[in-house]
């Protein structure tokens with residue numbers, strides 16, 4: 711990173727899946743007029759691309775090659791960002807539980823993380839960046855101006871996910887979702903490289919009994935206080 715890039719402010723938002731990071735980051739980025747990095751979408755895209763290319767999950771060099779040349783594009787849309795892989799819209803496939811599970815396996819491979827690190831840093835552009843992930847404040851942007859760690863109990867995250875799926879007309883079993891969340895947390899927290907954990911200088915916000923607007927307000931006020939330091 712050159713010195714000019716290091717002056718561009720970053721808000722790093724880390725935490726487990728289902729803590730509300732995606733929605734909160736989108737709203738905070740819109741309110742600040744900043745760019746948004748959904749780093750989970752990159753790991754998800756590698757998992758989908760591996761399926762298309764027939765690269766097995768134990769072929770680490772093969773997966774790292776795919777990650778290094780990942781033909782992914784993020785296209786802003788009115789409802790959500792569309793994700794294109796080699797020009798094909800894979801947004802829906804990217805969001806499934808199966809892809810999330812595969813992504814967390816792919817994300818535990820150090821060579822894949824290395825291959826994606828510069829691509830993530832390239833999102834750091836003026837006037838600023840909101841970076842959503844697991845290791846934004848610890849590994850990718852350790853010099854971020856502000857760092858937030860959003861969390862919520864696994865039960866509450868399963869309840870939110872369940873409601874989200876029902877709202878989309880997708881049938882789901884809450885106990886199974888809970889089991890999957892606990893298993894994904896374990897994999898993210900126990901992996902040897904870039905494990906999920908709050909940066910020492912992160913502001914930890916437990917969103918279990920907070921509404922989305924309350925969390926957005928809390929994150930914005932933390933960011934503004936760091937920007938005026």
Ligand code: C5P
Nearest residue numbers: 727749750751753813814817843844845
């Ligand atoms: O955030 P999302 O659920 O889209 O991420 C999918 C998976 O990608 C996570 O379970 C995690 O294993 C991995 N991931 C990661 N580092 C990031 C973002 C996501 O390891 N910065």
